[in-house]
Amino acid sequence: MLIEMQDIWKTYTDGTHALRGVSVRIDRNEFVYLVGPSGAGKSTFMKLIYREEVPTKGQLSVNGFNIGKLKPRKIPYVRRNIGVIFQDFRLLPKLTVYENVAFAMEVIEAPRRLIKKRTMEVLDLVGLKHKHASLPAQLSGGEQQRVAIARAIVNNPTVIVADEPTGNLDPETSWGIMNLLEEINFRGATIVMATHNKEIVNTMRKRVIAIENGNIARDEARGEYGYET
Amino acid sequence: MKLSTLLRHLREGFKNIIRNGWMSFASISSIFFSLFLLGVFVLLALNINSMASNIESQVQIRVYLQTDIDQQKANQLENKIRKLSDVSKVEFVSKEKGLELLRKNLGKDGDALLDGYDQASNPLPDSFTVEVFDPQNIAATASQITALNNGDETKPITSVKYGQGTVEKMFKITNAIRNIGLIVVIGLGVTAMFLISTTIKMTILARRREIGIMKLVGATNSFIRWPFFVEGALIGIVASGITTVVVLMAYSELVRLNEVELGLLMIKLIPVADCGWKIATLLIGLGSLLGVWGSVISVRKYLKV
Numbered sequence: 001m002l003i004e005m006q007d008i009w010k011t012y013t014d015g016t017h018a019l020r021g022v023s024v025r026i027d028r029n030e031f032v033y034l035v036g037p038s039g040a041g042k043s044t045f046m047k048l049i050y051r052e053e054v055p056t057k058g059q060l061s062v063n064g065f066n067i068g069k070l071k072p073r074k075i076p077y078v079r080r081n082i083g084v085i086f087q088d089f090r091l092l093p094k095l096t097v098y099e100n101v102a103f104a105m106e107v108i109e110a111p112r113r114l115i116k117k118r119t120m121e122v123l124d125l126v127g128l129k130h131k132h133a134s135l136p137a138q139l140s141g142g143e144q145q146r147v148a149i150a151r152a153i154v155n156n157p158t159v160i161v162a163d164e165p166t167g168n169l170d171p172e173t174s175w176g177i178m179n180l181l182e183e184i185n186f187r188g189a190t191i192v193m194a195t196h197n198k199e200i201v202n203t204m205r206k207r208v209i210a211i212e213n214g215n216i217a218r219d220e221a222r223g224e225y226g227y228e229t
Numbered sequence: 230m231k232l233s234t235l236l237r238h239l240r241e242g243f244k245n246i247i248r249n250g251w252m253s254f255a256s257i258s259s260i261f262f263s264l265f266l267l268g269v270f271v272l273l274a275l276n277i278n279s280m281a282s283n284i285e286s287q288v289q290i291r292v293y294l295q296t297d298i299d300q301q302k303a304n305q306l307e308n309k310i311r312k313l314s315d316v317s318k319v320e321f322v323s324k325e326k327g328l329e330l331l332r333k334n335l336g337k338d339g340d341a342l343l344d345g346y347d348q349a350s351n352p353l354p355d356s357f358t359v360e361v362f363d364p365q366n367i368a369a370t371a372s373q374i375t376a377l378n379n380g381d382e383t384k385p386i387t388s389v390k391y392g393q394g395t396v397e398k399m400f401k402i403t404n405a406i407r408n409i410g411l412i413v414v415i416g417l418g419v420t421a422m423f424l425i426s427t428t429i430k431m432t433i434l435a436r437r438r439e440i441g442i443m444k445l446v447g448a449t450n451s452f453i454r455w456p457f458f459v460e461g462a463l464i465g466i467v468a469s470g471i472t473t474v475v476v477l478m479a480y481s482e483l484v485r486l487n488e489v490e491l492g493l494l495m496i497k498l499i500p501v502a503d504c505g506w507k508i509a510t511l512l513i514g515l516g517s518l519l520g521v522w523g524s525v526i527s528v529r530k531y532l533k534v
Contacts, residue, residue, distance in 0.1 A: 076444070107447055
């Protein structure tokens with residue numbers, strides 16, 4: 001079992017109940033869509049996985065780590081096994097494409113030669129090898145998201161958490177990103193992706209977890225988006 | 230830490246200065262201006278201190294002896310005075326020498342007054358000129374000398390003079406000047422810290438995102454901290470290095486230009502060779518500390534997650 005939530009509650013300091021007793025299991029190599037209205041708790045769900053937030057109540061284990069009881073010192077090591085992708089890419093604007101990706105490997109103190117080899121390999125995989133010396137501002141939105149994906153997968157994480165990765169992209173570019181994520185899933189990574197994109201969810205037919213008001217409303221193996229857009 | 234990681238931190242710290250060009254420039258400028266003001270005032274304070282010490286060191290004790298004292302007794306007294314803890318120098322001034330000095334000091338006006346006095350009719354007593362290590366303690370030493378009369382019924386010492394009253398007033402003034410100098414220097418140091426911490430607050434905002442992303446990909450806190458540390462130290466060293474060069478060059482030019490004019494006023498500036506190292510050590514040491522302190526503060530705030 002890769003991710004296991006047992007009766008997870010998350011209450012923010014302002015009193016908002018983001019999650020109200022969520023229990024779910026996600027296995028190795030699954031591809032999961034997280035759907036639901038804005039503010040239903042999708043982002044909190046994902047933040048708990050990469051330990052940006054801690055559960056207020058309940059048991060959460062990711063890769064065998066007990067997230068709720070994790071010592072701050074250990075957080076970086078949990079995150080090295082999780083790749084995170086955002087709607088707004090979150091690249092460092094002053095670093096080149098190569099540096100943005102290599103950076104994630106420098107952090108784990110990989111040997112320099114390996115960093116070079118592996119970084120070029122993933123840039124090749126996302127189709128941006130030829131733009132390795134460009135700055136993020138010189139790339140299109142789709143290309144920037146590809147760099148962010150390259151950074152997320154460069155350390156071979158077991159889980160990829162993607163929070164609306166196609167939210168800022170046009171449909172055609174979005175499909176390019178989805179094909180890439182499917183490829184990464186095919187190579188062995190578990191993918192948890194929050195999305196509002198009905199077309200993508202309904203076409204790809206993967207597991208769908210719907211969150212409404214902090215509860216799991218639906219959990220289907222080959223689900224559909226299920227909301228009007 | 231691996232050597233390659235250490236090199237990586239040094240490289241990144243250096244690159245960050247270039248990447249954050251304007252921020253680095255702002256930090257360097259604010260450290261430069263703060264340290265420049267501080268350097269100028271430290272030089273001023275050093276010079277005032279040296280002038281005050283110079284004036285103070287001219288303070289002496291004159292010990293007048295009985296006119297009919299014999300040479301042996303005078304020698305004994307000289308030895309006793311020399312043994313006092315704060316006495317640095319004792320000079321015997323014979324009555325003949327005293328008359329000669331008096332003539333010289335009074336110049337032409339004194340000729341009429343002193344005419345007719347010669348070796349035989351010299352009215353002056355023998356005396357000692359005593360110099361002390363610490364002029365601020367001169368009163369205590371003077372009374373120790375007076376006390377040498379005790380237990381000697383001939384009372385060989387007639388009077389001990391050191392400009393009572395005037396000397397104390399002078400010390401009040403020189404001490405006040407020193408204290409004001411110290412207060413101004415401390416005040417400038419505090420101002421420098423405020424100026425620099427404002428610059429840091431600006432850099433924090435610019436760096437928040439960067440630190441967030443580093444944490445997201447699993448960087449440990451120390452890994453995040455190091456390049457900032459290197460960057461801060463480099464900025465501090467560069468800024469204080471420039472400040473030191475500018476301050477010392479300006480000062481040596483000032484010394485050169487004013488050698489003659491201030492010399493007439495009996496003011497002598499401390500030569501660069503004597504204070505240059507002090508200033509350089511102070512400014513560069515302080516600059517590096519400020520740089521490191523600034524970057525450590527700016528990072529610490531965003532490491533607590």
